[in-house]
Amino acid sequence: MKICPLYDRVVVRRNDEEEKSTGGIVLPSGAQEKPNQGEVVAVGDGAVLDDGGRRPLALKVGDKVVFGQYAGSNTVKLDGEELIIMREDEIYARIEG
Amino acid sequence: MKICPLYDRVVVRRNDEEEKSTGGIVLPSGAQEKPNQGEVVAVGDGAVLDDGGRRPLALKVGDKVVFGQYAGSNTVKLDGEELIIMREDEIYARIEG
């Protein structure tokens, strides 16, 4: 079973909360907040341009990303795993290395 | 009797609530929430472009889709069956396989 986001939407697997303490990038948060970073698992086939054409997304599957505080509210469960769907514009940055 | 959505609108048959427990994709929800997935039963003939032209929709009849939490409020009954009408942009992703 495969999820194919439409247009400029992106599916992200949020990092485990345990990973928050392993160093690297975390969003400062109260103890009950979930980390706003994860890994891209699927990307749409492009944002719609005014003339009806498409602009390919900047992100690709496997990218590590940081996203906005309110971007994580649309979730789906795929084969038992919870994933987040958001627009690419709600993703702030890619983390490398 | 046939329903023909205008422009970028799409008609979706929501999955039965029983299907929620069969595995696959579901939106986490309280017991009383309806599943935010379904099957496309009709699509409009294209979104309107700034120059008056049309952009064909990405979805087609038969596609399995996941849609936004608030996308399911416009319903019609066709030959006794309740269907949902929404804009294609309110649909997050297509599910394959």
Added chain:
Amino acid sequence: MKICPLYDRVVVRRNDEEEKSTGGIVLPSGAQEKPNQGEVVAVGDGAVLDDGGRRPLALKVGDKVVFGQYAGSNTVKLDGEELIIMREDEIYARIEG
């Protein structure tokens, strides 16, 4: 006496409430709600494009339509009959057959 909607506006004769029980398409509603479907009785000569041109409407006189819950609030009486005026974009779908 004739009503000529401007630009992208459309005039609709709402179905009688009695028709609600005849089957076909109805919007689920409490007993006091009016049906959100009807027949197009007049259409404007086209939506205005950015360059000042016109885009002809998709609907034509005689089309059976389903419209949004809040689209029915602008009414006029023509020769004693109450009609609704809305933008074409407030109409969700055409019903055929």
Added chain:
Amino acid sequence: MKICPLYDRVVVRRNDEEEKSTGGIVLPSGAQEKPNQGEVVAVGDGAVLDDGGRRPLALKVGDKVVFGQYAGSNTVKLDGEELIIMREDEIYARIEG
């Protein structure tokens, strides 16, 4: 003394309330509401386009019109007569015959 609306604005003389009972088009209203129809007495020289050009208005002096419920709040008195100024887009339809 003459009033010349700018751009896409239109000046309308509202029908007398007595005319409401003569038949024809009226907006259903409580006893204290004013009729939302009238006659165009002046039109602007065109809506501004994105490129700075003008799009001539669809209405002309003498047209009988129906306008929106909230379109009638900007009034001027010209030689003792109260007139309404609105954008052409706030006018729903022209009445003929």
Added chain:
Amino acid sequence: MKICPLYDRVVVRRNDEEEKSTGGIVLPSGAQEKPNQGEVVAVGDGAVLDDGGRRPLALKVGDKVVFGQYAGSNTVKLDGEELIIMREDEIYARIEG
């Protein structure tokens, strides 16, 4: 000392309240309201177009104008006289004769 509005802004000298009773155009108002008409005393050098060009304004110095109820709140004092600055789009009409 001279005031030069930028772009699509216009400077207007509001009519004296005494003029309200001399006939001609007045906005119906409670006793404490100021008249929403006046004379243009300066105009900007043009509205900015999308491509960075300018569209010359329709109004010129000396025009008698009627403006919106909320357009009169930005005032400046020039050599002791209170003037109003507004966008040209907040002006409804020019009065001639």
Added chain:
Amino acid sequence: MKICPLYDRVVVRRNDEEEKSTGGIVLPSGAQEKPNQGEVVAVGDGAVLDDGGRRPLALKVGDKVVFGQYAGSNTVKLDGEELIIMREDEIYARIEG
């Protein structure tokens, strides 16, 4: 040390409150309000156009300006002096002579 506003932003040195009583232009204000006029001390290199190009600003360093009531809230201190940063569009007019 030098401040270089980005794009369409402008840095303004607000007039001293004492200058308010010297005549010329002032915004009517309660005793505790600051004057909404000043002198331009730095301008950005141009507003961004839709095609990514730049439109040079109308103002230049040294211009005396009047600005909007709410335009003065973003302040910076440069070498001990408080300055205001605003978009050029928040400036109403240039004062000459």
Added chain:
Amino acid sequence: MKICPLYDRVVVRRNDEEEKSTGGIVLPSGAQEKPNQGEVVAVGDGAVLDDGGRRPLALKVGDKVVFGQYAGSNTVKLDGEELIIMREDEIYARIEG
């Protein structure tokens, strides 16, 4: 580990609060406010244009900047250091010298 902002986003290292008293530019603030200035540590590869192209950003790594009061709320921790992510448009000016 490296952070790569998407499109028109910029990563800024906020100045230490101690630096506030060293002179130079500071935003007037209550004792508990953080300084709204810092140094650019990463920039996106360009803002998206209407036609799908990119406009390179004006800022580059190492620039000293002043940013808006509400621009500092999206923070990430990179290798233990807290950084701010914002759109370039939320940055008011570059400080030189």
